[in-house]
Amino acid sequence: MKLRLIIIVLFTFAALSAQSDDEKMIKTIFDTSLLNGKSYDWLDHLSNQIGGRLSGSYNAERAVQYTKEELEALGLDRIWLQPVMVPKWVRGNPEYAYIENAPGESTTVPICALGGSIATPPGGVKAELVEVKSFEELDALGREKIEGKIVFFNRPMQTELISTFRAYGGCVNQRYSGAEKAGKYGAVGVIVRSMNLRLDDLPHTGAMSYGDLPDSQKIPAAAISTNGAELLSTMLRLQKDVKFFFSQSCKNLGEVQSYNVIGEIKGSQYPNEIMVVGGHLDSWDLGDGAHDDGAGVVQSMDVLRLLKVSGYKPKRTIRVVLFMNEENGLRGGRKYAEVAKQKGEEHVFALESDAGGFTPRGFSFDCSDKNFAKVQSWKPLFKPYLIHFFEKGGSGADIGPLKTDNNVLCGLRPDSQRYFDHHHAANDTFDAVNKRELELGAATMTSLVYLFDKYGIDKAKRLKD
Amino acid sequence: MKLRLIIIVLFTFAALSAQSDDEKMIKTIFDTSLLNGKSYDWLDHLSNQIGGRLSGSYNAERAVQYTKEELEALGLDRIWLQPVMVPKWVRGNPEYAYIENAPGESTTVPICALGGSIATPPGGVKAELVEVKSFEELDALGREKIEGKIVFFNRPMQTELISTFRAYGGCVNQRYSGAEKAGKYGAVGVIVRSMNLRLDDLPHTGAMSYGDLPDSQKIPAAAISTNGAELLSTMLRLQKDVKFFFSQSCKNLGEVQSYNVIGEIKGSQYPNEIMVVGGHLDSWDLGDGAHDDGAGVVQSMDVLRLLKVSGYKPKRTIRVVLFMNEENGLRGGRKYAEVAKQKGEEHVFALESDAGGFTPRGFSFDCSDKNFAKVQSWKPLFKPYLIHFFEKGGSGADIGPLKTDNNVLCGLRPDSQRYFDHHHAANDTFDAVNKRELELGAATMTSLVYLFDKYGIDKAKRLKD
Numbered sequence: 001m002k003l004r005l006i007i008i009v010l011f012t013f014a015a016l017s018a019q020s021d022d023e024k025m026i027k028t029i030f031d032t033s034l035l036n037g038k039s040y041d042w043l044d045h046l047s048n049q050i051g052g053r054l055s056g057s058y059n060a061e062r063a064v065q066y067t068k069e070e071l072e073a074l075g076l077d078r079i080w081l082q083p084v085m086v087p088k089w090v091r092g093n094p095e096y097a098y099i100e101n102a103p104g105e106s107t108t109v110p111i112c113a114l115g116g117s118i119a120t121p122p123g124g125v126k127a128e129l130v131e132v133k134s135f136e137e138l139d140a141l142g143r144e145k146i147e148g149k150i151v152f153f154n155r156p157m158q159t160e161l162i163s164t165f166r167a168y169g170g171c172v173n174q175r176y177s178g179a180e181k182a183g184k185y186g187a188v189g190v191i192v193r194s195m196n197l198r199l200d201d202l203p204h205t206g207a208m209s210y211g212d213l214p215d216s217q218k219i220p221a222a223a224i225s226t227n228g229a230e231l232l233s234t235m236l237r238l239q240k241d242v243k244f245f246f247s248q249s250c251k252n253l254g255e256v257q258s259y260n261v262i263g264e265i266k267g268s269q270y271p272n273e274i275m276v277v278g279g280h281l282d283s284w285d286l287g288d289g290a291h292d293d294g295a296g297v298v299q300s301m302d303v304l305r306l307l308k309v310s311g312y313k314p315k316r317t318i319r320v321v322l323f324m325n326e327e328n329g330l331r332g333g334r335k336y337a338e339v340a341k342q343k344g345e346e347h348v349f350a351l352e353s354d355a356g357g358f359t360p361r362g363f364s365f366d367c368s369d370k371n372f373a374k375v376q377s378w379k380p381l382f383k384p385y386l387i388h389f390f391e392k393g394g395s396g397a398d399i400g401p402l403k404t405d406n407n408v409l410c411g412l413r414p415d416s417q418r419y420f421d422h423h424h425a426a427n428d429t430f431d432a433v434n435k436r437e438l439e440l441g442a443a444t445m446t447s448l449v450y451l452f453d454k455y456g457i458d459k460a461k462r463l464k465d
Numbered sequence: 466m467k468l469r470l471i472i473i474v475l476f477t478f479a480a481l482s483a484q485s486d487d488e489k490m491i492k493t494i495f496d497t498s499l500l501n502g503k504s505y506d507w508l509d510h511l512s513n514q515i516g517g518r519l520s521g522s523y524n525a526e527r528a529v530q531y532t533k534e535e536l537e538a539l540g541l542d543r544i545w546l547q548p549v550m551v552p553k554w555v556r557g558n559p560e561y562a563y564i565e566n567a568p569g570e571s572t573t574v575p576i577c578a579l580g581g582s583i584a585t586p587p588g589g590v591k592a593e594l595v596e597v598k599s600f601e602e603l604d605a606l607g608r609e610k611i612e613g614k615i616v617f618f619n620r621p622m623q624t625e626l627i628s629t630f631r632a633y634g635g636c637v638n639q640r641y642s643g644a645e646k647a648g649k650y651g652a653v654g655v656i657v658r659s660m661n662l663r664l665d666d667l668p669h670t671g672a673m674s675y676g677d678l679p680d681s682q683k684i685p686a687a688a689i690s691t692n693g694a695e696l697l698s699t700m701l702r703l704q705k706d707v708k709f710f711f712s713q714s715c716k717n718l719g720e721v722q723s724y725n726v727i728g729e730i731k732g733s734q735y736p737n738e739i740m741v742v743g744g745h746l747d748s749w750d751l752g753d754g755a756h757d758d759g760a761g762v763v764q765s766m767d768v769l770r771l772l773k774v775s776g777y778k779p780k781r782t783i784r785v786v787l788f789m790n791e792e793n794g795l796r797g798g799r800k801y802a803e804v805a806k807q808k809g810e811e812h813v814f815a816l817e818s819d820a821g822g823f824t825p826r827g828f829s830f831d832c833s834d835k836n837f838a839k840v841q842s843w844k845p846l847f848k849p850y851l852i853h854f855f856e857k858g859g860s861g862a863d864i865g866p867l868k869t870d871n872n873v874l875c876g877l878r879p880d881s882q883r884y885f886d887h888h889h890a891a892n893d894t895f896d897a898v899n900k901r902e903l904e905l906g907a908a909t910m911t912s913l914v915y916l917f918d919k920y921g922i923d924k925a926k927r928l929k930d
Contacts, residue, residue: 031625160496162850162905197901359824359880361851385627386826388853415824415880417901436662436882440627 022381022454026447028310030385033443038305040435042070042298043290043357047430052285054115055325056088056256063281064259067297067322071263074305078266081259084335086325088256089116091285092249095222097191099235100126100243109228112203112286113248114175114192115328116210117221124247125150125189125220131236135173135181147186150244152236153178154193154229157420164416165355168195168423172206179221180211190221191244193229195420201225202425205284207328222246260332261322265304269315273456274340276319276350277303277449280326280333280398287428291419295357295433297322299412299442306446314453316348323398326354330397337401348457349408351445352396356422357433358414360444362389367408368462378451387444389413405461408452412445487846487919491912493775495850498908503770505900507535507763508755508822512895517750519580520790521553521721528746529724532762532787536728539770543731546724549800551790553721554581556750557714560687562656564700565591565708574693576656577668577751578713579640580793581675582686589712590615590654590685596701600638600646612651615709617701618643619658619694622885629881630820633660633888637671644686645676655686656709658694660885666690667890670749672793687711723789725797730769732781738921739782739805741815742768742914745791745798745863752893756884760822760898762787764877764907771911779918781813788863791819795862802866813922814873816910817861821887822898823879825909827854832873833927843916852909854878870926873917877910 033039046053046063053060064081071079095113098106113119130146132138133155138146153174157167172195179190194204203223210218224232235242261281267273279296283289300320307314323332340347351363362382365372375390382388395409403409414437422428498504511518511528518525529546536544560578563571578584595611597603598620603611618639622632637660644655659669668688675683689697700707726746732738744761748754765785772779788797805812816828827847830837840855847853860874868874879902887893 030627034625159901160499162495164901359882386854389851417824417905418899421899434883434886436624436629440882 022451025310025312025450026381029306029446029450030443032306032309033302033439033446034436036309037302037439037442039298039302039438039442042301043294043433043438044430046294046297047288047290051288053281053283053289054089054285055086055282055328056258060258060282060324064261067261067281067301071261071301071320074308076263076265076304079263082262082336082339084258084260084324084331085255086258086331087329088253089328090251090253092119092251095246095248097222097244097246099232100245101235101239107231109231110201110203110225111191111222111228111246112205113250114208114221114223115205115284116208116252117179117250118218119249119251120189120220120247124245126243126245127188128241129236129244131233138181138185143185146182149187150189150191151178151182151187152191152232154233156193157195157197159197164197164420167197168420171195175206175223176208177211179208179219180213183210183213183217183219187219189219189246191246192221192223194223194226195423196226198421199226199230201227202427204424205286206424220248222248258324260324260336262319263304264317264319265307265314267316268313271317272346273316273348274319274345275316275449275453276321276347276399276402277445278321278323278398279353281322282325282327284327284424286424286426287422288430289428290430290433291356291422291428292424293326293354295438295441296353299353299438299445302442303446303449306442307450312450316453318449318453326398333398334401340402347402347407349452350395350399350402351410351412351448352399353412353441353445354396355412355416356414356419357438357441358418359437360387360412360414360441362387362413363410363448364391364393364395364413365408365410366395366403368406368458368460370458370460371408374455374458382447385440385444406459408457412441414441487916490775490777490915491846494771494911494915495908497771497774498767498904499901501774502767502904502907504763504767504903504907507766508759508898508903509895511759511763512753512755516753518746518748518754519554519750520551520747520793521723525723525747525789529726532726532746532766536726536766536785539773541728541730541769544728547727547801547804549723549725549789549796550720551723551796552794553718554793555716555718557584557716560711560713562687562709562711564697565710566700566704572696574696575666575668575690576687576693576711577670578715579657579673579686579688580670580749581673581717582644582713582715583683584714584716585654585685585712589710591708591710592653593706594701594709596698603646603650608650611647614652615654615656616643616647616652617656617697619698621658622660622662624662629662629885632662633885636660640671640688641673642676644673644684645678648675648678648682648684652684654684654711656711657686657688659688659691660888661691663886664691664695666692667892669889670751671889685713687713725789725801726787727784728769729782729784730772730779733778734780736782737811738813739784739810740914740918741784741786741812741864741867742910743786743788743863744818746787747790747792749792749889751889751891752887753895754893755895755898756821756887756893757889758791758819760903760906761818764818764903764910767907768911768914771907772915777915781918783914783918791863798863799866805867812867812872814917815860815864815867816875816877816913817864818877818906818910819861820877820881821879821884822903822906823883824902825852825877825879825906827852827878828875828913829856829858829860829878830873830875831860831868833871833923833925835923835925836873839920839923847912850905850909871924873922877906879906
């Protein structure tokens with residue numbers, strides 16, 4: 001009985017002192033990020049000295065060179081560029097659109113071409129409109145009512161959802177597949193309400209696809225600002241034969257060479273167990289891509305730096321991956337996973353930051369129950385930093401292809417309320433990112449990487465999801 | 466045994482179904498606030514049509530009239546103005562300051578008078594500087610080193626604190642009492658580093674006091690922007706006899722009549738148990754007071770409206786109080802408590818929102834352990850809305866005087882990272898408030914008021930704090 005008591009006391013003491021080491025390390029990480037972080041300076045350069053970084057663009061290549069040089073300056077064990085072919089799409093001249101309620105009586109509205117869209121004919125396209133809120137509505141109308149018209153997809157994001165990402169998920173098919181669906185019925189163009197919860201004058205671009213539509217059925221697609229969508233809808237209620245004109249000269253230029261940027265600290269005990277942290281280096285072209293995903297890029301870079309500066313020697317290999325082409329192809333994420341598979345690398349953990357540089361709230365996880373239980377046991381360590389959200393759910397688009405039957409994938413989950421005010425629009429700019437919020441995110445990510453490096457993952461296969 | 470089982474089952478069932486009613490009601494509250502809230506429209510008017518609302522100003526009186534009319538339109542049971550005398554301080558002409566490193570060689574820096582400060586002599590004041598970081602440093606220097614000089618208080622907010630309010634608390638004595646302390650040693654003026662975690666060009670005003678200093682020892686006090694403070698400190702390191710000039714024409718104009726604005730819904734079962742929800746109607750004059758505390762005002766107004774619109778009939782009397790003069794006197798808060806005491810009113814609960822209109826994270830409480838345990842049991846109800854912070858701690862300045870030995874006082878705790886970027890500065894403006902974040906705050910407050918109204922407070926005396 002006495003011995004058992006002693007063992008319990010010793011065990012408790014060991015647990016407490018381990019806890020206390022973790023508390024100290026995490027405090028060091030947060031202090032260092034807030035007092036001496038690099039993420040904000042890096043983001044300043046990426047946003048203001050480079051700017052929007054569309055895949056295949058000159059800016060994207062500059063971003064590759066810049067981040068590679070900055071990683072080199074950190075004294076990591078290895079830095080390299082991983083070649084990947086990416087689609088090159090260019091916006092061309094600024095888009096132009098108006099609503100015409102009678103010849104010569106028109107109102108200009110702000111639009112932008114969707115990424116991947118074809119151009120309008122050189123003189124633009126003008127036609128009557130059909131407003132729909134869903135593909136079901138479109139199907140019900142059929143070719144007869146749609147042929148020769150512009151289809152206006154106007155389903156708004158659901159305001160009452162607390163997660164704005166869920167609201168986005170409920171709408172984005174209009175943008176991604178609207179032209180494919182409408183093209184099949186002989187429409188001559190597609191206008192999509194911007195994925196934005198706020199009423200304002202900024203059109204929000206984003207990826208679209210024609211699926212397997214033949215070239216003859218491909219039609220130009222553009223986003224209209226939320227205020228523009230409201231106006232258009234009101235005018236259509238008042239006058240059914242209102243016409244819409246738009247002109248855009250965007251182009252798909254095939255594939256060009258680009259790169260993922262990769263750096264790593266070699267693990268001291270388990271160098272073959274790889275832990276990835278990353279964001280995507282490409283962005284849309286309307287803003288400077290500060291939130292999407294400059295923030296994730298610089299936070300991921302700072303994870304490795306914060307571990308180094310804090311004097312921590314990782315047991316496992318910690319790798320930062322700056323993925324190319326998340327926005328319109330996911331080629332970087334796929335290539336990285338493909339090469340990892342070829343080389344037989346074991347990726348035990350991957351963390352992605354691609355939800356904006358806002359105040360971090362926690363993470364969502366794609367992992368086994370046992371690993372999730374491990375995460376839950378760490379919650380008290382995060383409490384002083386107001387990090388409270390630890391839920392099962394998605395991780396991130398770029399790391400998705402790394403999924404195995406036992407590894408841990410996760411995504412940083414910042415406060416999402418302001419994200420879609422900026423997402424893919426001209427106001428996704430450096431000034432919309434708060435320094436402290438960005439740095440708190442980097443520290444939150446670093447703390448999780450530290451814990452998973454120190455304690456490892458449980459390698460039992462997960463049950464079927 | 467069987468009977469006991471049945472009782473347990475029934476009890477569990479009752480608990481579950483009660484829970485479910487609460488879940489539904491809280492969902493209704495959040496949906497209504499996000500889909501059909503009034504707070505953002507009210508804030509737009511208060512900020513853009515009225516503007517800064519210094520106690521005793523014409524704008525403050527317009528805000529009294531406007532909010533009274535808006536409350537009247539809600540069909541509450543009773544609305545009234547509660548007279549309160551407030552100090553009237555005016556800023557006068559725009560302030561002006563420069564650093565002079567040689568006659569004719571000077572650099573302009575942005576300053577603003579602190580609220581309550583006296584003016585400089587008409588031609589301004591110019592003197593050498595003494596930079597200190599604390600009152601201890603000031604005391605150590607003593608009269609010999611301070612007399613005839615301008616004291617420059619330059620202790621920055623502590624960057625590594627997660628709660629920016631704690632960082633503010635660690636600095637604000639320089640602003641509040643700096644002139645009193647320096648005046649005693651014969652200084653001719655005081656310049657205080659703005660309470661701002663960000664480096665920028667905006668000076669942040671705020672209340673100061675001369676304590677019981679005789680008029681002859683009172684000296685003018687101003688805040689300098691954080692960039693200005695950094696520059697000044699650098700120049701002082703390079704050249705000890707640098708001079709500082711500043712000129713301000715602010716004035717204390719004695720006391721004038723003003724009002725707290727009050728509206729209530731009479732309780733159906735316990736009308737004599739009063740629950741207060743409030744914010745402060747006055748603001749500083751440099752911005753339009755959108756975050757501090759227009760947000761708290763409109764959220765508090767919407768609490769009563771959201772309860773009404775949701776079809777809930779309060780058991781207790783729910784009262785919205787828009788306090789006057791929180792910023793430079795707290796006269797409204799004190800008057801309200803004084804009148805409540807005179808009338809023998811029982812205030813069982815009070816909730817204040819005065820920490821900005823940012824994403825709500827939870828509440829801090831000043832209450833007994835039993836009431837706090839009650840709050841803890843409600844946490845799951847708030848989880849779907851990402852409301853997770855329920856801690857003991859302060860409540861709010863205006864409701865503080867209502868404290869009894871058994872009531873529940875609490876304060877809304879929004880995300881604090883951006884708050885001091887705007888606090889008391891020219892950029893505390895409507896555009897810095899996000900509609901959804903504001904509305905989520907109103908819904909969070911309404912949900913807590915609903916729960917305390919429905920379940921009441923535990924009336925046992927609290928143990929000594």
